[in-house]
Amino acid sequence: MDGEHNTGVQPISHAQAFETLAGSNVSMVLADPNLDDVPIVYVNRAFERVTGYAAAMAIGRNCRFLQGPDTDPDDVKRLREAIEAREDVTVDLLNYRADGTEFTNRLMMTPIFEKDGKIRFFLGIQKPLSQLEDMLSPNAVRHAMREVQHRVKNHLSMIVSMVRMQGRSAGDARSQFDTLARRIESLQVLYQELSNPERKRNMDTVSVGTYLARLAAATQSLDGRAGIKVNVNVDTGDILTNDASTLGLIVSEVLTNALQHAFIGRETGTMELRGQSLNEGHFRVIVSDDGIGFPEGAIWPGRAGTGGNIMNGLIGQLGGSADVTSGKAGTVVTLDFPGLIRRP
Ligand SMILES: Cc1cc2nc3c(=O)[nH]c(=O)nc-3n(C[C@H](O)[C@H](O)[C@H](O)COP(=O)(O)O)c2cc1C
Structure with a gap:
């Protein structure tokens, strides 16, 4: 049955799929929870555009460098708790770009596990909200x-x-x-x-x-x-x-x-x-x-x-x-x- 549906479709490799996703307009980061303070190990180009930070500035740091004085500690707490519990979470929180401007970041975070159930990465997807989306969030x-x-x-x-x-x-x-x-x-x-x-x-x-x-x-x-x-x-x-x-x-x-x-x-x-x-x-x-x-x-x-x-x-x-x-x-x-x- 499956074969019938797939007729004519050439599957792409993992590497190609990753390359394509990495180039998408959606900002993504991977952080490693097995390393001290869950540092960023990968950011895509959209992350660089959204935040204004070049990959080299972000790799090795905890993502909290995007937060600032008006970020709500309750939102940060929800992220912290989700990471501790190895759970998915979506939080709209105030972040700051490299040039100091603010944006509301709809951050989706999800753990990625290996087959043996051990955690490998956390994936974070950042979506800057438009003014209207922000008002209705x-x-x-x-x-x-x-x-x-x-x-x-x-x-x-x-x-x-x-x-x-x-x-x-x-x-x-x-x-x-x-x-x-x-x-x-x-x-x-x-x-x-x-x-x-x-x-x-x-x-x-x-x-x-x-x-x-x-x-x-x-x-x-x-x-x-x-x-x-x-x-x-x-x-x-x-x-x-x-x-x-x-x-x-x-x-x-x-x-x-x-x-x-x-x-x-x-x-x-x-x-x-x-x-x-x-x-x-x-x-x-x-x-x-x-x-x-x-x-x-x-x-x-x-x-x-x-x-x-x-x-x-x-x-x-x-x-x-x-x-x-x-x-x-x-x-x-x-x-x-x-x-x-x-x-x-
Ligand atoms: C994959 C991943 C992506 C994250 N992305 C962001 C982000 O875009 N903005 C942000 O403010 N915090 C982000 N965080 C959350 C912070 O890194 C940190 O976990 C949060 O501030 C809670 O921990 P803390 O109380 O130790 O600061 C992300 C975390 C992970 C694991």
Whole structure:
């Protein structure tokens, strides 16, 4: 069968094929991962045209000489990780030509293995993006997103300081301003987590463990009393970013309540924030303290009053429920949220 299709076709040799590819308009390099610092061992003519570096200037060096001050370290990290893992990767990153001009390089990198499975080379193909391609590249979108997040984060902290300042001169209404500031802060912490460069996931979900740990640290640092310890132990798991903003508001409220009320008249105390990932996405949050306990007859969240209504509303929004036990040994708030954890 194959013979029929091949009628009249003269196969060319490997050497001819290589010579042809080498002369193509596509910029290519080979680097040797078996040598120290993965140096370039071959560049084609298109590489010389695209980068402005003659082959003799490039051979023996690691390709990172194409990077410069505005190259995003996250992009470089992705390349480094792919090389370490011997994997393919495509990254759009900022590179610099020999004359110092910048271009966005859509770099495709792939390992080339010998028959025995040992790695022989890495092949890199460099495509300079046109202005339009650059604007539409996932990287540009990622950078724009990051910029927006950065601004939102800054604006939120500006609002928090304004609300706190206003609160200081608000007399009896101060605690209301503090509550407001704290709620905004829990969103600010969420934005911090979303713009954390260590994240690998998209913007749809956040890691509940890191988010709640950051939130607890922020709440504790606002409290500022050295004798009060907050231990955090939260299982890992991803939750929707939208759910995270609601959960953050709830948890920050519970933590602050405990910090404000549990240790009145005491110098020391311990609180614990636990997050347990149970079966079928069920997530349980337990906030416990060894403080003085609730006053007789008090319930949380209250049925009357704005604060209580807001909390009940937020808990309901996540389809959750709250249970509180309180006594002389302290208070335990248990919050249950069935189906909160998402499968990766
Ligand atoms: C075959 C190959 C081609 C590469 N081409 C480029 C390139 O065109 N531009 C670039 O900035 N980095 C390129 N790199 C990536 C860098 O050489 C280096 O691996 C990267 O900066 C991550 O490592 P580092 O953190 O040690 O610098 C290439 C790597 C390999 C193996």
